[in-house]
Amino acid sequence: MEQHSAARFAPLPDRIGHVGGIEALTLDGRRHYFGLDYRNDLVLSPLIDDPAAMAAFASEHMRQTTGTHDAAYWADLVAAAADAGEPGRVGTEGETVPGGAGDGMSDAEDHLLYLLGAATGWDDWFDQAPEVRRAYERLGFDEEETEFVDHCLQAVREHGARARPDEWAVARFHLTTAAQHLPDNWRTLLTPLVEDLMNRR
Known part of the structure; x- marks a missing residue:
């Protein structure tokens, strides 16, 4: 058995x-x-x-x-x-870590980003999209920055995608590319959550 x-x-x-x-x-x-x-x-x-x-x-x-x-x-x-x-809890019904969201991103979003990173390793995918790397560099991030997606999503949440095009380009690229690189059934189960997160911007 x-x-x-x-x-x-x-x-x-x-x-x-x-x-x-x-x-x-x-x-x-x-x-x-x-x-x-x-x-x-x-x-x-x-x-x-x-x-x-x-x-x-x-x-x-x-x-x-x-x-x-x-x-x-x-x-x-x-x-x-x-x-x-x-x-953490993630789902399409807005479940969050007990205690609710703190300042900034919701706990559910923060946990989803952690899972995406842990499942994919947040590989450096910039070679696939040099225009996104240029946006990343314009924002002043460096190679040691590990929470740039969080920062970008927070800026878009506060100001909107049109007001923060570089932040949105970086966040959207990494979220969609991570979803494509998720292993095994992680892709099936998390991709709808990634799509929901992007659609709420």
Whole structure:
């Protein structure tokens, strides 16, 4: 049964054997689990909606700092992820982290951006669109800037896309390109949320 559950979900290329833990999130009312390499902010698994399958997947393809472990060990971590306060909820019905949005971007949007980055690695895609790189440079961002998409979306939210064309060009490019590069079922489940986020600008 354990091997059968693990076989339902293929590992992500180049992410086998990473040290990580289990996170849970809710997409449109359905709970999903995924592996996460906390040190590198890197997603390690598809989104898995079956706790037993998540535990089986982790036992086959993930590690902890103490090494490999069986599915029973990982099942405890899956249960803990389910019981803990979720790091965030994203969905088309406006779910947000408990406590609501703070100043600036909503928690749901902020969490979605984090997931996009963790799932894709926020690769440098500027070579595909030199005009977007020029907009990025005009805005004064440098190579070490890690939250430029957040800043761009915040500026567009406050002033509108027409008033902030460079910010909108950078944010739109990275969101649409990230959606195209999402692995496995992350693309199916998160792309509608990315489209909804862009349509609300």
